[in-house]
Structures are given as C-alpha cells and as structure tokens.
Amino acid sequence: MHAPGPVHVIGGGLAGSEAAWQIARQGVPAMLHEMRPLRSTDAHKTGSLAELVCSNSFRSDDAEGSAIGLLHAEMRRLGSLVMQAADAHKLPAGGALAVDRDGFSTAITAALEGDPLIDIRREEILAPPADWDNVIIATGPLTSPALAETIRTLTGEDALAFFDAIAPIVHRDTIDFGIAWFQSRYDKAGPAGSGADYINCPLTRPQYEAFVDALLAGGKIAFRDFEATPYFDGCLPIEVMAERGRETLRHGPMKPFGLTNPHQPQQKPYAVVQLRQDNKLGTLFNMVGFQTKLKHGEQVRIFRSIPGLANAEFARLGGLHRNTFLNSPKLLDATLRLKAMPRLRFAGQITGCEGYVESAAIGLLAGRFAAAERRAEPPHLPPTTTAHGALLGHITGGHVETIDAGPRSFQPMNVNFGLFPPLAGVARGARKQALCVRALADLDAWIGAAVPHAAE
Ligand SMILES: Cc1cc2nc3c(=O)[nH]c(=O)nc-3n(C[C@H](O)[C@H](O)[C@H](O)COP(=O)(O)OP(=O)(O)OC[C@H]3O[C@@H](n4cnc5c(N)ncnc54)[C@H](O)[C@@H]3O)c2cc1C
Numbered sequence: 001m002h003a004p005g006p007v008h009v010i011g012g013g014l015a016g017s018e019a020a021w022q023i024a025r026q027g028v029p030a031m032l033h034e035m036r037p038l039r040s041t042d043a044h045k046t047g048s049l050a051e052l053v054c055s056n057s058f059r060s061d062d063a064e065g066s067a068i069g070l071l072h073a074e075m076r077r078l079g080s081l082v083m084q085a086a087d088a089h090k091l092p093a094g095g096a097l098a099v100d101r102d103g104f105s106t107a108i109t110a111a112l113e114g115d116p117l118i119d120i121r122r123e124e125i126l127a128p129p130a131d132w133d134n135v136i137i138a139t140g141p142l143t144s145p146a147l148a149e150t151i152r153t154l155t156g157e158d159a160l161a162f163f164d165a166i167a168p169i170v171h172r173d174t175i176d177f178g179i180a181w182f183q184s185r186y187d188k189a190g191p192a193g194s195g196a197d198y199i200n201c202p203l204t205r206p207q208y209e210a211f212v213d214a215l216l217a218g219g220k221i222a223f224r225d226f227e228a229t230p231y232f233d234g235c236l237p238i239e240v241m242a243e244r245g246r247e248t249l250r251h252g253p254m255k256p257f258g259l260t261n262p263h264q265p266q267q268k269p270y271a272v273v274q275l276r277q278d279n280k281l282g283t284l285f286n287m288v289g290f291q292t293k294l295k296h297g298e299q300v301r302i303f304r305s306i307p308g309l310a311n312a313e314f315a316r317l318g319g320l321h322r323n324t325f326l327n328s329p330k331l332l333d334a335t336l337r338l339k340a341m342p343r344l345r346f347a348g349q350i351t352g353c354e355g356y357v358e359s360a361a362i363g364l365l366a367g368r369f370a371a372a373e374r375r376a377e378p379p380h381l382p383p384t385t386t387a388h389g390a391l392l393g394h395i396t397g398g399h400v401e402t403i404d405a406g407p408r409s410f411q412p413m414n415v416n417f418g419l420f421p422p423l424a425g426v427a428r429g430a431r432k433q434a435l436c437v438r439a440l441a442d443l444d445a446w447i448g449a450a451v452p453h454a455a456e
Contacts, residue, residue, distance in 0.1 A: 004374060005029075005131075005132070005133070005134075006028075006029040006030050006031040006119065007023050007028060007029070007030050007031070007134045007135070007136065007367075007370045007371065007374055008030075008031050008033065008128065008132045008134070008135045008136070009023070009030055009031070009032045009033065009135075009136045009138060009367075010033045010125045010128065010135065010136065010137050010138065010139055010147070011033070011034065011137065011138040011139035011140055011143075011348070012032050012033075012034030012036075012049040012050070012112075012120070013049075013050060013051070013138060013139075013140045013348060013359070014050050014082060014140075014348060014356050014357075014359040014360040014363065015138035015140070015347040015348025015349070015359045015360060015362055015363030015366070016032060016034070016049075016136065016138035016139075016347065016348065016363060017032070017049045017050040017081065017082065017108050017112060017360075017363070018050075018080060018081055018082050018360040018361075018363035018364045018367065019136050019138060019347050019363040019364070019366050019367035019370070020032045020112060020115075020118050020367065021080075021081040021111070021112065021115070021118075021367065022078075022079075022081075022363075022364050022367030022368050022371065023117075023118075023367045023368075023370060023371045023374075024115050024117035024118050025079060026367075026368065026371035026372070026375065027117070027371075027375075028117070028370075028371040028374045028375065029117045029118075029119070030117060030118050030119070030367075031118075031119045031120075031121060032049075032112065032118060032119070032120045032121070033121045033123055033125050034049060034120065034121075034122055034123075035122070035123060035124035035125075035144060036051075036122070037122070038122055038123065038124065039124050039144065041053075041140075041142035041144075042142060042224075042225075042226035042322075043142055043224075043226075044142075046105070047122075048102075048105035048106060048108070048109050049105060049108050049109045049112055049120075050082065050085070050104070050105045050108040050109075050360075051101075051105050052099070052101045052104065052105065052356060056091070056098050056099050056100070056101045056104075057093065057096050057097070057098045057099075058072065058086055058096070058097040058098070058099065058356060058357050059096055059097070059355070059357070060095055060096055060097075061095060061096060061097040062095055063436060063440070064432075064433050064436050064437075065432045065433055065436065066432070067387060067390075067414075067415045067416045067417050067419075067420075068355075068357060068414070068415055070387045070415075070435075070436050070439055070440070071357055071358065071361055071387040071388070071391070071415050072097060072357065073440060074361075074386055074387050074388055074439070074440070074443050075357070075360070075361055075364060077440075077443060077444070077447060078364060078388075078443075078447070080360065080361075080364055081108060081111055081112075082108065082356075082357070082360040082364075083360075084107075084111075085099075085104050085105075085107040085108045085111070086099045086104060088103075088107060089103035089104045089107060124144055124146070124147075125147060126144075126146040126147060126150065127146075127147065127150040128150075128343075128344060132343065133343050134343060134345075134370055134373060134374055135343055135344050135345065136345045136346070136347050136363075136366050136367070136370055137151070137344060137345070137346050137347070137350065138346070138347040138348040138350070138359075138363055138366070139324075139348075139350060140324070140348055140349050140350060140359070141321075141322065141323045141324050141325070141349045141350070142322070142324065143324045143350060148160065148162070148324055151326075154338065154340065154341060154344070155326060155327075155331055155338070155340070158327070159326060159327045159330070159331055160324065160325070160326055160327075161323065161324070161325055161326075161327075162322070162323070162324055163235075163320065163321065163322060163323060164319065164320065164321055164323040164325065164411050164412050165235040165291040165320055165411065166291055166316065166317075166318050166319040166320065166411045166412065167286045167287050167288065167289065167290040167291050167292075167318050167411070168286070168287045168290055168292075168299060168303060168314050168316060168317050168318045169278055169284050169285065169286045169287075169314065169315040169316040169413075169418070170275060170284070170285050170286075170287065170309065170312045170313070170314055170315065171283065171284065171312075171313045171314075171315055171417075171418050172199075172282065172283055172284065172285050173283070173428075174311050174312050174313040175199060175201075175275070175285070175308055175309065175312060176307075176308045176309075176310060176311065177308075178263070179201065179202070179263065179307045179308040180199050180200060180201045180202075180307075180308035180309075181199070181200055181261060181262050181263065182197070182198065182199055182200075183198060183200055183259055183260070183262075184197050184198050185198070185257065185258035185259060185274075186258035187258075197276065197277060198274045198275065198276055198288070199274070199275040199276075199285055199308075200259055200261070200269075200272050200273070200274055200275075201272065201273040201274075201275070201306050201307055201308035201309060202256075202261050202264075202269035202271075202272055202307060202308075203254070203269060203270055203271040203272065203273070203306065203307060204269070204270055205270040207270075207271075207305075207307065208249075208250065208254070208270050208271040209246075210305070211271075211302070211305060211306065212242050212246055212249065214301075214302045214305060215238060215239045215242040215294070215302060216239065216242055216243065218239065218294045218295070218298040218301075218302055219294065219295045219297075219298050220239060220293045220294055220295065220298075221293050221294070221295055221319075222293075223293075224322070226322065227321065227322040228322075235291060235320075236291075237291055237292045237293050237294075237318075237320060238253065238289065238290050238291070238292050239292060239293065239294060241253075249271065250270070250271045252289060253273075253274070253288055253289025253290065254271040254272060254273060254289075255271070255272070256268065256269045256270060256271050256272045259272055273287060273288075273290075273306050273309075274287075274288045274289075275287050275288065276288050276409075277400050278399065278400060278409075279394070279398050279399055279400060279418065279419065280397075280398055280399075280400055281398065281418075281419075281420075281421060281422065283418045283419075283422060284315050284418040284419070286409070287303070287318075290303075290318055291318055291319075291320055292318035292319070292320070293318075293319070293320050294318065296317045299314070299317045299318055300314065300317070315413075315416040315417075315418040315419075316413055316414060316416065323349070323412065324349075324350055325349065325350055325351065325352045325412060326346060326350060326351060326352065327352075327410055328346070328351050328352045328395045328396060328410065329395070329396060329397050329398075329399050329410055330410075332346060332351065332395065332396050333396065334379075334381060334392075334396050334397070335366075335369040335373075335379045335381070336351065336362070336365070336366050336369060336392075336395070336396065337369075345366050345369065345370055346366070347359075347362050347363045347365075347366035347367075348360075348362055348363055349412065351395045352394070352395050352410060352411070352412050352413065353391055353394070353395060353412065353413060353414075353415075354412035354413055354414045355414050355415075357415075358391055358414060358415050361387070361388055361391060361415075362391065362392070362395065364388075365382065365388060365392060368380070380446070380449075380450055382443070382446055383442040383443070383445075383446055384420075384421055385420060385421055385435075385438050385439055385442045386439045386440075386442055386443045386446070387415050387420075387439055388443070390415065390419035390420045391413075391415050391419065393419065394413050394419050398419065417431075417432055417435055420435050420439070423435060423438065
C-alpha cells in the first residue's frame, strides 16, 4: 500500500506558510508551492515566504481589549509560526506589534526550509493536478491570473471577485434609536425579512447638503498603479456619485422613499441612510451603498455627522481595492473546503478575511483541518466564542447574504468584536474585556480537548 501523499499548499504567503507549519506539527508531510521569485505579483518584492507587502504592523497587541490582540494571543497558544517570528523580530511601536519585515520573513523561510516534513517547490501552479487529494489554496489577494481563472471555472462566474467594494459596518449598539428607526422600504418583507430589516437615519435638506459638501471635500485614498480604476455599475464610491450631481445620492443609496420616521411622522426626511443587517448575530449593520475611497479618519468624521450615527463605532471602514476573494459563505463548508470539490480547501485573504494576522489565522485553521483529514480524524472546530471561531464563522456562514442590487454583500472583514456571540448582563465598558476572557478560557478548553499527537 502507498503511504498517503503530502498535503499540497499553494501559495507561501501569510496563510500558506502558517498552514504548512501547522500541518507538519501534526506529523503530516506538506508540500508548499510558491511561485516567487520565478514569478512575482504586483505588490511582492522578494522571494521570501510570508512577505509583508505593505505596512509592517500587526496592529494592537492588547489581548484584553482588542479583537486583533486577542487573535494574537490565541495564535501564540496554538503554536503559530507567524506569531513566533513576529515576537522574535518585533520593533518598538507602543501598544502595536510591529515587526522588522526582513527579519520576520527570513525567519519564516528558514523555519519552513529547515522542517523535514515540509518540501518547498518554487513554481506557479496553474491548476491543482487531479491526483492531489488534499490541497490548500492560499494564493491571496493577488492570485496569479491563470490559477484565478481555474478557480473561477470551478466556482462559477460570480463567485470569485477581483475587486472588493467595502461599505462601512457599524456596531448596532452604538446607533441612536432616539433618531434612527427600523423599517424596510414600503414595509416589504422580502424572502427572509420581517418588513423592518433596515435601520434608517433621516437627513433634512440642510443636513444632506452639508453631507454632500463634506464628501466632496473629504480626503481620498488614491488607487495603486496596478489597480486601475475598478468602477462598475452598482459599485461607485459614494463620493464619486456625489461628484456626478448634488441630487445623485438622493436618487440612489440615500433615497427617502417608502419610509416614515416614527419619531417625526409628519416630517418627510429629505434623504435617508439605510443600514442592513450584516451578520446572523444581528450585532453588525452595513451602510447600504456606501463603498468609498475616503480616508479612514475622514469616514469616521463624515459618517458621524449622519443623524443617529453621532456615536457610531465602526467594525469595518469602507474601501475599494484590487483583491481576489470567494463568495465563501455560499461555496465553502465549515472546514473551508470547496463544497463542489472537497479535495480543495481555501485559506487566507482569498476566503474573505482581511489583514496579515487574520490571513495567517485562517491558514492555521486550514492546516489543522487538512492534517486531521489526512490522519482520518474528525475536524476540530474552534468555539464560536474565540477569535478564530468568530472569524471562521464570518467566512463560512455568519454573514447574512442579501440579494439587493449592487456589490456582493459578502465583503472582506478584519476580526472585530461584532463577530462574537454577545455577552448578556455585562456593562458596556467591561464588554470587550469580558469577551476576551471568555475567548481565552474557551480556547484553552478547546486545546485541552484536542487529540494529543505528541504523545503517540
Ligand atoms: C497592495 C496590498 C497592500 C496590503 N497592505 C496590507 C497591510 O498594510 N496590512 C495588512 O494587514 N494587510 C495588507 N494587505 C492584505 C495582505 O495581502 C493580506 O492581508 C495578506 O498578505 C494575505 O495573506 P495571504 O496568505 O492570503 O496572501 P499573500 O500573503 O499575498 O500570499 C499569497 C502567496 O501566493 C503566491 N501565489 C499566488 N498565485 C500563485 C500560484 N498560482 N502558484 C503559486 N504561488 C502563487 C504569491 O506569490 C504569494 O506569496 C495588503 C494587500 C495588498 C494587495
């Protein structure tokens, strides 16, 4: 009988490097296929594995009050190579974890090259060969065009996006319901709704005029050279819509029709901003049609001028970038396998998470799931109360799919507390810390319940 072959990992970025490491830690051989330096992307500059293409920051390292810091802490407890290398090459950056980018990726490359269970091949994979029975595709936001085309053929025309069109997402409990109200346009229930599925924020004419002025004057982020301008119908940035005419927004995403403000039923709003439920937990609402290239600080300032959003906290701010990502909630199963071809599993930014650390965390899970499958063990899913479980939930099912016109509703997401099941009976000021405490306790119990391979 033949020994089972390796798990094939395509892409040696943040996710693929972590996945290969985790596979090997489970005693399973991995073959890591990375196309650089033979062929590069528009953003990478070296042949190193896990290259950081832009900033050198892993963001906040606070595991008691920030979701990304919590994810760091969980990854450390799960033996993450990315976190080991980050900690070994950290630079002074206040409460953030910043790293020496060359030291970081050199350390990861050396660790993977030195691992007897990992075989690194420098080659571009155009399509995973049919005899690879256990594959992780972790080719990232700049997946090579040939492989992207293969994936598109496997998943369907609309299932793989080449740009994101991100509208800001607001934590529901920071919206002022003394001003805003729940109502669907013309009270239509739709296929899965109640007739009151949207949160509406009303603007008077002077407020609308001031809002349009602020959008026009607000600082914007330019596209990178290689991105080109990805505008297409149904996905124009709001500031571009505002440039096309002062009334354009009022006839587009801010139209006031079919809505009655219960706080002032006699007064018709001049314009309305609508927010739609984004996750099954009902904790997050996205600003419908508000994809934007405004700078993040400008978004916070300008969007807080909308009545009802003065104290809004944003789980995600808007953006529009070159990206490559799947409609994962529809296409992937609970362990990140393509439902239509389960020998293929996806990891990293291509699944719809956003950021270096999140991509590595999803690589960590994908590696463990793939190794368990190779060992004929059941997958060990992280609790939904952990940062890993919350992020995985966003990718594989927590997002509420909508069928409205406009950009696809599943869009990339950083880890944030809105993705966690809420905690009842905890004062607002103590909530983040309580979520972190619960997450780490549940993670430790989960790790304790894992099959101890080392003892075999
Ligand atoms: C321009 C740009 C700037 C960014 N800035 C930041 C930032 O400042 N902070 C942040 O947190 N995130 C940033 N991101 C997001 C960042 O890319 C991801 O968070 C992270 O690198 C994704 O990890 P990944 O492993 O999914 O993909 P990557 O790290 O991109 O790794 C994918 C790997 O797959 C390889 N590959 C692609 N196709 C093939 C193929 N067919 N065969 C073999 N190998 C292949 C690539 O060469 C690459 O090494 C940025 C993204 C871009 C595009």
